[in-house]
Amino acid sequence: MEAIERQQFSNPWNRDYFAAELGNRLAHFHVAVALPAGEIAGYLLFWRLGGELELHKIAIRRDLQRRGVGERLLEHFLETGRSWGCQRAVLEVRESNAAAIRLYEKSFFRLVGRRKDYYCRPSEDARVYEFDFRGGEPGS
Numbered sequence: 724m725e726a727i728e729r730q731q732f733s734n735p736w737n738r739d740y741f742a743a744e745l746g747n748r749l750a751h752f753h754v755a756v757a758l759p760a761g762e763i764a765g766y767l768l769f770w771r772l773g774g775e776l777e778l779h780k781i782a783i784r785r786d787l788q789r790r791g792v793g794e795r796l797l798e799h800f801l802e803t804g805r806s807w808g809c810q811r812a813v814l815e816v817r818e819s820n821a822a823a824i825r826l827y828e829k830s831f832f833r834l835v836g837r838r839k840d841y842y843c844r845p846s847e848d849a850r851v852y853e854f855d856f857r858g859g860e861p862g863s
């Protein structure tokens with residue numbers, strides 16, 4: 724996971740950061756495994772705060788991107804929230820992160836706001852997206 728972080732993020736989480744999250748009772752990890760070797764293909768981390776889920780991280784190994792793994796992890800996250808009876812899921816994403824924005828919008832997240840200079844290294848605004856489990860995708 725540290726290697727994927729270094730590939731994908733300008734301010735990657737290190738081992739200590741992941742270890743702290745593993746000890747955080749609010750935090751949940753979903754991990755996608757690439758067969759047959761069983762290597763980590765990607766992961767998703769979120770916090771459960773009562774009826775609200777905060778998506779903090781989703782990352783897919785670069786050579787395994789564009790194969791539907793991110794979308795499947797996000798679907799699993801939403802299935803989990805729905806099965807827990809949650810009301811909504813929220814996330815922030817860099818304004819320039821076109822791939823993630825397309826993924827969230829394809830998965831029926833709705834743009835609900837912006838946070839000025841939310842990110843550092845480099846400084847950038849965040850878009851705030853919400854998924855409403857009471858609405859959700861058509862047909863749910």
Ligand SMILES: CC(C)(COP(=O)(O)OP(=O)(O)OC[C@H]1O[C@@H](n2cnc3c(N)ncnc32)[C@H](O)[C@@H]1OP(=O)(O)O)[C@@H](O)C(=O)NCCC(=O)NCCS
Pocket residue numbers: 731779780781782783784787788789790791792793794795816817820821822823825826827829
């Ligand atoms: C964003 C990310 C998780 C997508 O994972 P992925 O497994 O490559 O995505 P999928 O193959 O499941 O694609 C699902 C949809 O996302 C969108 N998408 C994914 N990568 C894209 C890209 N490079 N450009 C445009 N749209 C993209 C598309 O809408 C795609 O649907 P389509 O294939 O029908 O067009 C991956 O690019 C990643 O790890 N990025 C770096 C980390 C990151 O930015 N995380 C999000 C912020 S925390």
